[in-house]
Amino acid sequence: MTRRSRNITGAADPRSPLELILTDMLRDTVQLPDAACVGRGELFDPMSEGESREDVDERHRTAVRLCWECPAIGPCRDWSIGEPASDGVLAGRLPEFRRPPGRPRSNDVA
Template identity: 40%
Template sequence: MSDWSTMRALLAGIPALPGARCKGRSDLFERTVGEHRMTGRLTKTEVDDARREALRVCRVCPALMACRTWLDGLGVTRRPAGVVAGVVITAGGTPAKTATPATLPSSGAES
C-alpha cells in the first residue's frame, strides 16, 4: 500500500465529531503522550499538566459520547495513546487506571 493509500485508510475511520473541542488543539493532545514533535521528551510535570488540561477540554465537549463510541469500537492495538474521549490511553491501548482529573496531581493553580 502506498503512503497515500495508508493515509486514506486511516482517515476513513475517523469520525467527523461536530463541535469537538479538541479540533485545532493537536499541540495540547500530543503533549498528553509524553513526547512533543517540536520539543521532544517532556517532563512528568509537563505531561501531567497537559493531561489535566486535555481532560478538562474533553469533560465539557459536546462530542464526548460520539468520541467514546468511536474509541470503544477500535481494537486495543489501534487506539491512539494520550488523552482520547476523556480518558488517558496508555501506549498499550488500554485506559490508565490512575490518570483521571481527580487523581492527577496539581502542579499549579487551577484555572
C-alpha cells in the first residue's frame, strides 16, 4: 500500500512522494512554454561519447540559431545567469563564451 500525503484541507493527495518532491524542486523553475527549444533539448547537450567535434559544433550552432530567433530569449537569458557552467548551449551562448576569464580547465587541450 502506498502512503499518500494530505493536502491543506486534509484530503489525500493523489501524487506519489517522488512527485511531491519533484514538484517542490521545480516550483521556481522558469516556465518558457513558447521557447523554440521545447522538444529539441538534444541540440543543446554537451558532447556525447563517440560524437565528433564537428558534429557537436554543428549541433550547437543550430541550437544558437534557434535561441536567437526565440521569443523567450530574454527571460531565458535572465534565468541562465544563476545556472552553473555547462558544456552545452545555454540561452544562446556556446560553452566557450560562458567560461569566466582565467586559467583554462585542466582537461582543456592546448
